[in-house]
Amino acid sequence: MREARIPTEELMGSGHLACQGCGATIAMRFALKALGRETILVIPACCWAVIDGTFPHSAVDIPIFHTAFETAAVTASGVKAGLEMRGDFETTVVAWAGDGGTFDIGLQALSGTAERNDDIIYVCYDNEAYMNTGIQRSSSTPVGSWTTTTPVTNYKKRPKKNMVDIMAAHAIPYIATASVAYPEDLIRKFKKAKAIKGTKYIQVLAPCPTGWKLSPELSIWAARKAVTSKVYPMLEITENGNKLTVWKDFEPTSFKEYIKPQGRFRHLKENEIEEIAKGVESSWQRLLAREKMLASIPGLDT
């Protein structure tokens, strides 16, 4: 019999408050399997502030400190410092925020934490909009997307902010993207992050059926197609920003197929889809070129 590759212990209960097929919830479940009980979560305003359940209940079996929207990273820095001053150097402190709390309002505090290289794991579960408040655009919302603040008559025209590059510019020891469609890979990355000292940034693609206007049973499907259509590359950046590893071992699928069941892209015309697909391909090529370029500089990855 083969050993289970995904830990069987469940630190997340079933009585949470998320919608059906919520990627953010799946992300937490797998992340906690990797991190284990000796973990403290810091959660700002976001869907997860609600998913946890209402007082006096909680959907997870580890401590959570709920904090203000823009402070996930630095509150976690404070928790870590507080624990260490009590002699606890073991507990993993995890800031767990949405894309709004990361790409937008929490960017400044996150930059501070990363620049100081405080010893926390920062997780952005990326559902590409402000879902908690009812699907408004964030700077993570992809080009072409509808949200309630980017109506179809004026859909999002600017590309998604490249948060991974911003984090790489901070020369932190570990950066990774993950997708809830690849739980083993996700668990591996969280375990790796747990073992590294300093600021670790993991950005998890977490489809939101409610906000993406996607059937809940297609949540995992979309999380996979986002990767195989090159929209959401799976990568790791190590050696303080000097080594980039992009996962390429997949059968490529089309951008059009990825967006088809998602109501948030339904308004797009053929030519607009083609235009966006071109952008996806060029971002992918740029990424591969950078991977090669970094690898070609001798001594950089040490």
Place this chain on the structure above:
Amino acid sequence: MKKVVMGNHAVSYGVRASEVKVISAYPITPQTHVVELLSELVANGEIDAKFIKVESEHSAMAACVGASAAGSRAFTATSSQGLLLMTEMLHWAVGARLPIVLTNVNRAIGPPWSIWTDQNDSLSMRDVGWIQIYCESNQETQDAIPQAFKIAEEVNLPVMLVLDAFFLSHTYEIVDLLETEQVRDFLPPYNPEIKLDTNDPHSFGNLASPDYYMELRYMIEEAMNDARSVIKRVGKEFGEHFGRYYDMVVPYRCDDADVILVTSGTVASTTRAVIDEMRDEGIKIGALKIRVFRPFPFKEVSDILCSTKKVAVLDRNISFGNHGVFYQEVKSALYGKTDIPIIGYVLGLGGRDVTPKVIREIADKAIKDKNPEPYINWIGVKR
């Protein structure tokens, strides 16, 4: 050990004596020296703490919140714009019931830019749920810190200590510096029962329905009320340890006074000099300094003021649309207890000097003024 130090450094030495474990702060004039000296004291090992050098005051308070929730004693210092930027997290510290101590150097708010003193920054935080104590000397700015932690850790509310920009922050005075070993008896190390603990997991601050929220707010108010006796007891205990006693209010020659001037901060010292001068002239006048602003010392204030014939409140702040803040508070303390005139004076905003001459002017005017005017008595305004 006695040393001549500036008010800001007295703050840093108070932190050193209080065995603070996590400091997080961001520089702003006129508080900067607090941060600089603390950095030095942490770097040279005189304070065994982590100093999280954040990118903003909002983050400074968030870091303190996190550290305190993890069970460590946390401190920050700020002023004016910095305090305002912190607002959201000041509320967070209260709701999370975290005994953080913050020293705020009173500085006027822009625009126009001003670095000089007035109380509008701290008083705009009056409804947040922080205990607020206004200091009058460099000695007090230091002594207030271990007291503040002792009070905070007993009632689980944060404490804001306030001192005037420049008149204290940058002014050198003799301060009897507290030594950590001396203070340990008075303020034992912080070891809270409730904290973030993986062996006893809880979710702190998650969504509370209307069924619960109000009770949690009621408990904060209860704690605020409990703080009254705790502040008094701690002030007395501090006196027993170090010979310097502190209380909610400080009356001065009030016993037979026909007029009492109500003050706070450094204006209180200047006022006492004027009271002495007027007493020498045979004028029956006294002064009442309000040291603790939150919880407001209703009983102490009304006990003292009900025995006089007229009250003049000196406000180095303005609540636009409704007089000075201390004036409002004193009036509410006296409501239904007396019908003596209570007159409000607004002065010294943006660091305008409040000299003995200015106080004397107000005192003379207060003696003549009959009734509280419907409008604010602006002192020294050029119009």
